Amino acid sequence: MAEQKEESIMDKITEKFHHDDSSSSDSDDEKSSPSTVKSAVYRLFGREKPVHKVFGGGKPADVFLWRNKKISAGVLGGATAIWVLFELLEYHLLTLVCHCLILSLAILFLWSNATTFINKSPPRIPEVNIPEDVVESIALSLRFEINRAFAILRDVASGRDLRKFLAVIAGLWVLSIVGSCCNFLTLFYIVFVLLHTVPVLYEKYEVQVDSFAEKAMAELKKQYAVFDAKVLSKIPRGPLKDKKKV
Template sequence: MVDKIRGQDEKRLHKVFGGAADVFLWKDKKASAGVLGGVTAIWILSDVLEYNLITLVSHGLILALAVSFLWSNATTFINKSPPHIPKVDIPEDLALKLASGLRIEINQAVAFLRDIALGRDLKKFLCVIAGLWVLSLVGSCCDFLTLLYISVVLLFTVPVFYENYEHQVDSSTERAMAELKKQFAVFDAKVLSKIPRGPLKDKKNT
């Protein structure tokens, strides 16, 4: 029974993260550790040691190309096979799928913001304003690269934590949402319901 539930959880996470789910869930520990270690090294060099990111990438590419070039030419003298460099070719179907998915997400986000701007949902408006305010506070505390690094670390920790403690997280989230709805209902009754609004219906009928 536990294995069945865990299998359903993995399917759900795979649906969210796609092919990268195995990396985020640490199914392939070498790949996960390599990606997280590489991102951590880049963040330390660029943000902690204040090494310019463009310079870092350029120097890394110079080193990699120089080592590969010298190794490829040295193999003719030491009678060894040249290094195997895999050919990277992005499939057209994958590129179109990613572009289509990105287009759908952007359209949904624009439609969502349009509905809020038209004043159709006060609750969504307040939630978005609160979210943007929190984001501005986070942005004032750290730069974009640090925020990006924190997001990557969360991707490597939150899915694993949720996979192992899904029921506890779901129950806690349900209680928190119920309490939040309760408090918002009180706020709506005491504040929002007392805000005067224009007679839109009368204008439409006239």
């Protein structure tokens, strides 16, 4: 009987060891699972969605990421033609609109009068009306973006985040330098071309760009820590007084 008890105790101990080993191996597998490894990978600007979802996931994202090469090439070619027409040939917008209206009205007028000689009914000119819901949606979207920009500027000016303040000041300074080198149309065209080239290249070389951005951000944080220790920490600041309401 004593030997049977000892054997049962030993069996329980070995089963417990096997159970612990299996649970530890399961926990190791969970730690090294692709989802946890994927979440630990650095992403540019801290994004969690694919590039296509970041751009909205609709037709604009398909155009920017060249899902349909014909449409993307047509949009980029049209923007290039407009830039060449207005910037290089120095054509004016009002002149272009007037010339297009003159040409279209002359063609329709001559076509309508020519039908009396060829015994055909004149072409029916369609009625063009701008839908009210489209105008309202555009106005609401524009209002939302303007209010968000005002909220960001107010948050920056409140003095709560020095790093954000310095980043906004540096961005505006760079934008002012770029604006002094080219006019608004050229700047708009440059941004348009960048939107059609940078996202698709980033999506293609995502891993390499993210690894380089991780190293760059680590270096920037290191330099900011040095700047904070040598300069920002030595700036005198007044004591903060808590105002209590009686």
